[in-house]
Amino acid sequence: MSYDVVIIGSGPGGYVAAIRCAQVGLKTAIVEKYSSLGGTCLNVGCIPSKALLDSSEHYHNAAHTFKTHGIELKDLKVDLGQMIKRKGDVVKQTVDGINFLMKKNKIDVYTGMGSFVNKNKIKVTAADGKTQEIETKNVIIATGSKPISIPPVPIDKKRIITSTEALNLTEVPKHLIVIGGGVIGLELGSVYSRLGAKVTVVEFLDTLIPAMDRGLGRELQKVLSKQGFEFLFKHKVVGAETKGKEVTVKAENAEGQVVEIKGDYVLVAIGRKAYTEGLNLEAVGVKVDERGRVDVNDHLETSVPGIYAIGDVVKGAMLAHKAEEEGTFVAERLVGQKPHVNYNLIPGVVYTWPEVAAVGYTEEQLKEAGRAYKVGSFPFKASGRARASMDLDGFVKVLADKTTDEILGVHMIGPRAADMIAEAVVAMEFRASAEDVSRMSHAHPTFTESMREACLAATDNRPIHM
Amino acid sequence: MALDIKIPAVGESITEVTIGKWVKKDGDTVKADELLLEIESDKATFELNSEAAGVLRIKAKEGDVVQVGAVIASIEDGGVAAKPADAPAAKAESAAPAATKAAAPSAGTGEVKEIKVPAVGESISEVTIGTWAKKTGDFVQVEDLLCEIESDKATFELRAEVAGTLETVAKQGDVLPIGGLVCKIKVGAGSAAAPQAATSAPAATAASSGGSDYAKGHAAPAAAKILDEKGISTSSVQGTGKDGRITKEDAQNAQNKPVEKAAASNGVSAPKAPAGSRVDDRQKMTSLRKTISRRLVAVKNETAMLTTFNEVNMKPIMDLRAKHKDAFKEKNGVNLGFMSFFTKAVCQALLEYPSVNAYIDGEEIVYHNYCDVSIAVSAPKGLVVPVIRNAETMSFVEVEKEVVRLALKARDNKLTIDEMSGGTFTITNGGIFGSMMSTPIINAPQSAILGMHNIVERPMAVSGQVVILPMMYLALSYDHRIIDGRESVGFLVRVKQLLEDPTRLLLGV
Numbered sequence A: 001m002s003y004d005v006v007i008i009g010s011g012p013g014g015y016v017a018a019i020r021c022a023q024v025g026l027k028t029a030i031v032e033k034y035s036s037l038g039g040t041c042l043n044v045g046c047i048p049s050k051a052l053l054d055s056s057e058h059y060h061n062a063a064h065t066f067k068t069h070g071i072e073l074k075d076l077k078v079d080l081g082q083m084i085k086r087k088g089d090v091v092k093q094t095v096d097g098i099n100f101l102m103k104k105n106k107i108d109v110y111t112g113m114g115s116f117v118n119k120n121k122i123k124v125t126a127a128d129g130k131t132q133e134i135e136t137k138n139v140i141i142a143t144g145s146k147p148i149s150i151p152p153v154p155i156d157k158k159r160i161i162t163s164t165e166a167l168n169l170t171e172v173p174k175h176l177i178v179i180g181g182g183v184i185g186l187e188l189g190s191v192y193s194r195l196g197a198k199v200t201v202v203e204f205l206d207t208l209i210p211a212m213d214r215g216l217g218r219e220l221q222k223v224l225s226k227q228g229f230e231f232l233f234k235h236k237v238v239g240a241e242t243k244g245k246e247v248t249v250k251a252e253n254a255e256g257q258v259v260e261i262k263g264d265y266v267l268v269a270i271g272r273k274a275y276t277e278g279l280n281l282e283a284v285g286v287k288v289d290e291r292g293r294v295d296v297n298d299h300l301e302t303s304v305p306g307i308y309a310i311g312d313v314v315k316g317a318m319l320a321h322k323a324e325e326e327g328t329f330v331a332e333r334l335v336g337q338k339p340h341v342n343y344n345l346i347p348g349v350v351y352t353w354p355e356v357a358a359v360g361y362t363e364e365q366l367k368e369a370g371r372a373y374k375v376g377s378f379p380f381k382a383s384g385r386a387r388a389s390m391d392l393d394g395f396v397k398v399l400a401d402k403t404t405d406e407i408l409g410v411h412m413i414g415p416r417a418a419d420m421i422a423e424a425v426v427a428m429e430f431r432a433s434a435e436d437v438s439r440m441s442h443a444h445p446t447f448t449e450s451m452r453e454a455c456l457a458a459t460d461n462r463p464i465h466m
Numbered sequence B: 001m002a003l004d005i006k007i008p009a010v011g012e013s014i015t016e017v018t019i020g021k022w023v024k025k026d027g028d029t030v031k032a033d034e035l036l037l038e039i040e041s042d043k044a045t046f047e048l049n050s051e052a053a054g055v056l057r058i059k060a061k062e063g064d065v066v067q068v069g070a071v072i073a074s075i076e077d078g079g080v081a082a083k084p085a086d087a088p089a090a091k092a093e094s095a096a097p098a099a100t101k102a103a104a105p106s107a108g109t110g111e112v113k114e115i116k117v118p119a120v121g122e123s124i125s126e127v128t129i130g131t132w133a134k135k136t137g138d139f140v141q142v143e144d145l146l147c148e149i150e151s152d153k154a155t156f157e158l159r160a161e162v163a164g165t166l167e168t169v170a171k172q173g174d175v176l177p178i179g180g181l182v183c184k185i186k187v188g189a190g191s192a193a194a195p196q197a198a199t200s201a202p203a204a205t206a207a208s209s210g211g212s213d214y215a216k217g218h219a220a221p222a223a224a225k226i227l228d229e230k231g232i233s234t235s236s237v238q239g240t241g242k243d244g245r246i247t248k249e250d251a252q253n254a255q256n257k258p259v260e261k262a263a264a265s266n267g268v269s270a271p272k273a274p275a276g277s278r279v280d281d282r283q284k285m286t287s288l289r290k291t292i293s294r295r296l297v298a299v300k301n302e303t304a305m306l307t308t309f310n311e312v313n314m315k316p317i318m319d320l321r322a323k324h325k326d327a328f329k330e331k332n333g334v335n336l337g338f339m340s341f342f343t344k345a346v347c348q349a350l351l352e353y354p355s356v357n358a359y360i361d362g363e364e365i366v367y368h369n370y371c372d373v374s375i376a377v378s379a380p381k382g383l384v385v386p387v388i389r390n391a392e393t394m395s396f397v398e399v400e401k402e403v404v405r406l407a408l409k410a411r412d413n414k415l416t417i418d419e420m421s422g423g424t425f426t427i428t429n430g431g432i433f434g435s436m437m438s439t440p441i442i443n444a445p446q447s448a449i450l451g452m453h454n455i456v457e458r459p460m461a462v463s464g465q466v467v468i469l470p471m472m473y474l475a476l477s478y479d480h481r482i483i484d485g486r487e488s489v490g491f492l493v494r495v496k497q498l499l500e501d502p503t504r505l506l507l508g509v
C-alpha cells in the first residue's frame, strides 16, 4: 500500500493528526503497536486517571462532606475492584470511539511496531512476528513517552510501580510513598489518599509542581496537607528495598542525613521521557537531542524532510492537548496551509481537588523578564457558588501588564479550574485586557465569576465581592 | 518637535496608496523639498517631497498599503541633523522622541482644528456631505472616519487629522464648496475613559490603565492562519475587531497583492486543494475597482444609453499603411498605426456633430469646441483612460507619438491624474482582445464612446461581385438624452466614410 502520510503512534498526537490529515484529503494510515488505540492518554494516562479521581472524589465527599450536606450514610466502604472495572469501561468506550473515528475518516489502521526501512517505507511488525511494509510520502512520528525510573529504585511493577500499575491496584495501599511531587504523582496520590491511604510525597526540590507559578504550589501543598498528605521536600531518594509487603525508601535530606520511609507501595513519578525505541531512526538519519527527544524545527519537521514529529516525543510540555495541537498543525502544513501553535497559551492542568490550572507567564517569569505587571487575586472563600458547594479552597490570580492592562498570565487553584482556564486562553488569544474580561457578563452564581473578580482586582483593584 | 509626513490626498477616489521606493533611508538627513519616496495609487505614481529639513524617521516600508492621511515618516528637528555622523546613535534614541510625541497631543492643548472639504480632484468645486460616522461630542482618533463626502464623480472618506473631541458643523446632505468647514476637533484627550490618541509607534503607547490600543492589528488565531496563507502581513490589514483587532472576517477580506502570491510549496506533492474543490476565494475590491463599478452602474442608471453599429472596410487604410509605413517610421520614429486614423476621423466627425462631443451639466448642455479624445488602455492594474488633448489640431505623427507616450506611462503606472482627467469622447478597442462586436459603456460625463473591433476578412458584395475584404464592425454607444438617432447614426456613418476613404481626412470632405 502507498500513502500520502503514515503516522506512527495513536495517542492524542497521532490520532488527531490522522483525522486532520484525512479531513484535508490526504490518504492516511496509522501504525500502533498495541491493539488498543489512543496511546498513553486514553489507555494509561489522562482518561483512566480522571475516572479514578472522580470515583475517589465521590467517596471522599461521602465520607467527609455528606454529613454537613445533610446526608447520612451507614456502612460506607470502598469497592476498589468495581472502581477499577468502571475505569476499564470508560477506557474501553473511549478507545472504541477512536476506532469508530478511524473508520469514519477512512484511515487505515496497522497494528504492530512501526520502524523505518527508509524515508518512504515503514515496516510494521505485528505481535506474532508477521511483517508488512507500507510506502508513504510523509511520516509523522507520534510515539509519545514512557515513565522514567532511577537506578536506586528499580521498578518491579508490584510494590515499586509506575502510574500504569497505580491505575490497576487490587487493594488500597496503607502507606503509599510517592517519589516526585509533579502532576502525575499528586493526582494518583490523591486517588489513594481519598480512599484512605496515608500518602508521603518525597520531592527533590523545595516545591510542588515546580514549573507552575509558585503561588499555586504553595496553596496546593497547604490544601493537600489538610487532606492528610505528608511532604518531604529537598529529599533525594538514594535507595529502595522490598521485603515481603514492605518497601523501605531511603532518602537524603538537606542536611545530608539519610532518612528511611516505610510503606507498602512506592509510586515512581519523577517524569517521562521521549520514546523512540524500535523506530530505527538511524536508518533514515532523524536526529534526537541530548534528552532523547526527536529534534524538530519550528514547523515540527525533523532533520529529514518529509518526516515530522509531534507530542511527547518532541520538546515542550507533555500534555495531551499540546500533542493534539501539533497533530493538527502538521496535517494542515502538509497541504500548504499555515496554522500557528501558540505555545505560551497551552494551559497546564492538575486534576487534584481543588484543581490547578494555569496559562501564560508566571510571576517568576515576568520578574525575570523585568516586565512591569499588576496582580489581581480573588479567593474562592468569597464566592457564593463555592460556598454552596463547600469548595472554599484556592484562588484565581490574574497577572496583567502594568501599562496596557493586557492579561499576561492566569493562575488558578480551585473547583473546576481545569474547565475554567479555557476562558483565560480565549481572552489571551485575543490579547484581552483584564478590564475587557471584567466587562463581560459571567453567569451567576458560577465559579467563573471568580475569574471576573480577579480581573477587576487586576485592572484597578476594584473587585466587587471583596 | 518632529513633523509627521502623511500621505496627501492625491486625487479623487483614491483612498489608499502603496508605498513605493524610498529614495532616502531611515536616519538620513534631508532638506526641505527633497524627494523622499514614490507612492503608487491605483491610478498613478506620485513623488513625495520632504516638507521640512531634518532627520528622516521612516515608519512605512516599501510595499505597505496605507490610507490617505496615514503617517509614513517623520522629520525630526534639525538639531540632530547638524551632526549627520551621529545618525546611528540618534536611531537608538528614536523610541524616546516617539514617546514624547505621543504624550504631546494628549495633553489637551485646547487648540481647535477646523476640518475643511479637501480638494478632491480637478473640476470638482463642491461636494455633498454624506453620512456621519461620528457625532458631536465623540472622541475621535487620528484617521478615524468622520463622514463620507460625495462628489459627482466619487465618494470620499473624510478622516480625522488630529485626535480630539468632535463638533460637527455641516449636516448630512449639505452642499459645501471645496474648503468649506465640515467640522471642528478640539485637540486633546476627551473623557478620561477615552483611549489616548493612537501613536504610530505601537510600543510607545502610554495609555493609562483601562482602554488602550496595544492589541491593534493583533490577529485572532483563525485570522492569523488565513493571513499567513495569503502571504499578507498583519500590518497591512485594518482590524475591525475590538480596539482594532483583526477578525477572521478581516483576514478573509484582506486583499492579496498579486506580487506576493507565492505558491505554498512544501515539497509535498499532496493535493493542495482536493480534486473538485469548491472553495471560494474572497478578495476585497481595490479602490479602482470600486470606483469603476460604482461609475458603470451609475452610467447605466442615469443615462439613456443605446448603441448603433456600422462596419468599415479597412482595406484602404491598410493599403495606405503598407505603402507609407516604412517612410513614416523612418521620418518620425513612430509606427503609423490605426489609432491616428481613428482619432482623426473621430475628431472630424465630432466637429460636424457637436452634440456627440457635448455633455449634460444639470439643466445645461455643454458643447466643447475642442476634441479631447480619451483612449482606453489596458494597464497592469486595470483599464485606464488617458486623454489626447486637442486631438483635432494634431497631425497623424503627433497623434501617434502621443498615443505611444501615454501607453508607455500607462504600462508603467506612471500616468498622472491630470493625464486621465477630462476627455470629451472616448475610443475603446475591444479588437485587441478579439472582440467582434460589443456595446461599450459611456465614460461619464461624456456622451458617447466609439468601440473598435477586430479586423476579419469577410465576403462582401461590391458592385454585384463577392469580394473578400478586411472588415471591422464599429459600435457607437451614446446618451440618447442629448444625442438623437439622426446625429449618432450620422456621426458613425461619417466616421466610416472617413476611414474608408482616408484622403477625405486630408481634404476635410
Ligand SMILES: Cc1cc2nc3c(=O)[nH]c(=O)nc-3n(C[C@H](O)[C@H](O)[C@H](O)COP(=O)(O)OP(=O)(O)OC[C@H]3O[C@@H](n4cnc5c(N)ncnc54)[C@H](O)[C@@H]3O)c2cc1C
Pocket: A008, A009, A010, A011, A012, A013, A014, A031, A032, A033, A034, A038, A039, A040, A041, A042, A044, A045, A046, A047, A049, A112, A113, A114, A115, A142, A143, A144, A145, A163, A184, A275, A277, A278, A279, A310, A311, A312, A313, A318, A319, A320, A321, A322, A323, A349, A351
Ligand atoms: C497517568 C497520566 C495522566 C495524565 N494525565 C493527563 C491529563 O490529565 N492531561 C493531559 O493533557 N495530559 C495528561 N497526561 C499526559 C498525556 O498522556 C501525554 O501528554 C499524551 O498522551 C501524549 O500524547 P502522544 O500522542 O504524544 O503520545 P502517547 O499518548 O504516549 O502515544 C504514543 C503511542 O505510540 C505508540 N508507539 C510508540 N512507539 C511505537 C512504534 N514504534 N510503533 C507503533 N506504535 C508506537 C505507543 O504504543 C502509544 O500508543 C497524563 C499522562 C499520564 C501517564
